[in-house]
Amino acid sequence: MPDDRTTRAVIRDEALRLFAEHGPEVVTIRQIATAAGVSPGLVVHHFRSKDNLRQEVDQYVLTVFEGLLSELTGDGSGAFEGTGAATATLGEVFLRHLPVGSPLPGYLRRLLLSNTDAGRGLFRRLYAVSRETLDALAESGAASRGNDPQVRAALLLVNDLSVFLLRDQLTAVLGVDPLSAAGLARLGPELLTIYAAGLNADPPEPQADADPPAPQAEGGQA
Amino acid sequence: MPDDRTTRAVIRDEALRLFAEHGPEVVTIRQIATAAGVSPGLVVHHFRSKDNLRQEVDQYVLTVFEGLLSELTGDGSGAFEGTGAATATLGEVFLRHLPVGSPLPGYLRRLLLSNTDAGRGLFRRLYAVSRETLDALAESGAASRGNDPQVRAALLLVNDLSVFLLRDQLTAVLGVDPLSAAGLARLGPELLTIYAAGLNADPPEPQADADPPAPQAEGGQA
DNA sequence: CAGATCGCTGAACGAGTGTTTAGTCTGCTG
DNA sequence: CAGCAGACTAAACACTCGTTCAGCGATCTG
Numbered sequence: 348m349p350d351d352r353t354t355r356a357v358i359r360d361e362a363l364r365l366f367a368e369h370g371p372e373v374v375t376i377r378q379i380a381t382a383a384g385v386s387p388g389l390v391v392h393h394f395r396s397k398d399n400l401r402q403e404v405d406q407y408v409l410t411v412f413e414g415l416l417s418e419l420t421g422d423g424s425g426a427f428e429g430t431g432a433a434t435a436t437l438g439e440v441f442l443r444h445l446p447v448g449s450p451l452p453g454y455l456r457r458l459l460l461s462n463t464d465a466g467r468g469l470f471r472r473l474y475a476v477s478r479e480t481l482d483a484l485a486e487s488g489a490a491s492r493g494n495d496p497q498v499r500a501a502l503l504l505v506n507d508l509s510v511f512l513l514r515d516q517l518t519a520v521l522g523v524d525p526l527s528a529a530g531l532a533r534l535g536p537e538l539l540t541i542y543a544a545g546l547n548a549d550p551p552e553p554q555a556d557a558d559p560p561a562p563q564a565e566g567g568q569a
Numbered sequence: 570m571p572d573d574r575t576t577r578a579v580i581r582d583e584a585l586r587l588f589a590e591h592g593p594e595v596v597t598i599r600q601i602a603t604a605a606g607v608s609p610g611l612v613v614h615h616f617r618s619k620d621n622l623r624q625e626v627d628q629y630v631l632t633v634f635e636g637l638l639s640e641l642t643g644d645g646s647g648a649f650e651g652t653g654a655a656t657a658t659l660g661e662v663f664l665r666h667l668p669v670g671s672p673l674p675g676y677l678r679r680l681l682l683s684n685t686d687a688g689r690g691l692f693r694r695l696y697a698v699s700r701e702t703l704d705a706l707a708e709s710g711a712a713s714r715g716n717d718p719q720v721r722a723a724l725l726l727v728n729d730l731s732v733f734l735l736r737d738q739l740t741a742v743l744g745v746d747p748l749s750a751a752g753l754a755r756l757g758p759e760l761l762t763i764y765a766a767g768l769n770a771d772p773p774e775p776q777a778d779a780d781p782p783a784p785q786a787e788g789g790q791a
Numbered sequence: 792c793a794g795a796t797c798g799c800t801g802a803a804c805g806a807g808t809g810t811t812t813a814g815t816c817t818g819c820t821g
Numbered sequence: 822c823a824g825c826a827g828a829c830t831a832a833a834c835a836c837t838c839g840t841t842c843a844g845c846g847a848t849c850t851g
Binding site for chain 2: 827830832
Binding site: 373470474484494499501510512513517541543544 | 688755
């Protein structure tokens with residue numbers, strides 16, 4: 348049994364993959380049909396139009412992503428667990444729950460940057476999560492809300508998202524995918540160091556230029 | 570004197586504006602021609618093809634941007650001047666040297682995310698600047714290189730770029746354009762606070778420099 | 792078993808694409 | 822003045838796009 352998905356689901360998945368990789372405007376119905384091994388007419392038969400297919404894939408991706416997101420807000424464990432703050436956690440969620448070559452991060456990237464209602468809604472949702480997370484951190488004493496909590500939450504969010512928007516470029520210059528296990532292991536500690544004590548804190552270990560060193564660094568000062 | 574640019578320059582500028590706003594794949598030669606007030610044939614007459622026009626606009630934007638960038642590396646004044654670290658400075662450069670509605674930030678955004686050689690080259694260039702800036706900060710004692718200077722420079726860079734990639738979304742949730750004077754005045758101090766002492770530092774007394782923090786308000790709009 | 796339904800294909804249609812071509816107008820130069 | 826080069830337009834080209842449509846074959850259903 349090679350594939351137990353319905354043909355409709357196969358088309359949806361291939362559209363998702365191609366949309367994530369090249370952008371919905373560039374991908375044609377014929378490309379989707381070829382990738383799914385069906386005729387172009389069948390794509391329109393199952394989904395009424397290309398635009399409707401796109402909206403359906405949007406909704407599907409948002410539903411899946413909401414499921415992943417529930418882990419962030421669901422469990423009562425501290426948001427600082429593991430490596431980073433709320434920032435690194437998004438990458439961790441992806442790494443833990445998605446297969447390695449999943450097109451979902453790429454699709455969410457397009458969505459966030461797409462100037463559509465779906466993209467704006469997604470960002471608002473993430474911003475709300477970021478604000479809640481910052482509040483929780485402040486409640487537990489793990490972090491301060493800062494002078495301008497709205498701005499602080501936004502900065503923490505976009506810093507997290509940037510790793511994810513510029514994934515390919517970071518992979519090129521660092522030599523490691525920031526959304527892989529190795530990438531998170533390398534980026535997480537450095538980010539935690541900055542969040543813990545700012546840029547002025549002394550590195551605990553002798554500094555070498557390119558090395559994946561020990562995580563912990565402490566020593567708060569102004 | 571209505572316009573002293575050559576028709577060729579007008580076409581280039583309109584293409585730049587439309588490419589920045591909608592993306593080069595979506596924009597048609599006829600749209601560019603209409604915006605420039607000429608016939609579609611003339612666009613091809615001046616630039617050999619649409620792809621060649623796109624490359625020429627790429628090159629033009631990169632040249633202009635390199636001019637802006639030279640201010641960052643050119644003057645010997647501390648990179649920490651004004652509000653933020655190397656991160657906020659990119660936004661300041663845009664604000665200082667570009668007219669308010671300039672399409673250049675939008676075009677650079679597309680370029681950075683475009684999966685082209687030009688985009689990858691641009692990111693490598695910015696990464697090199699970020700590394701140099703971090704080195705300079707470390708030399709002057711204003712910041713530490715951290716345990717992994719490559720990663721630290723990359724994180725500072727992408728954090729700066731994120732404000733810029735997610736400009737519209739941030740404007741939506743914060744109610745202020747982060748690349749405007751008001752936006753920089755609001756984001757800069759918060760970012761500086763984090764970079765100075767991390768997330769745990771107590772909020773200092775209201776800044777004498779930039780005025781309005783928004784302490785506890787919910788759902789900020791203006 | 793007749794008939795309706797559904798998944799599915801192949802071919803076609805109209806619209807829009809980038810590009811080409813023929814030709815007009817204007818200004819410069821021998 | 823003749824002619825020529827360049828800016829510029831209108832029309833057409835070949836092509837691809839999203840979408841429509843008639844029909845085929847299998848699977849239910851009464």
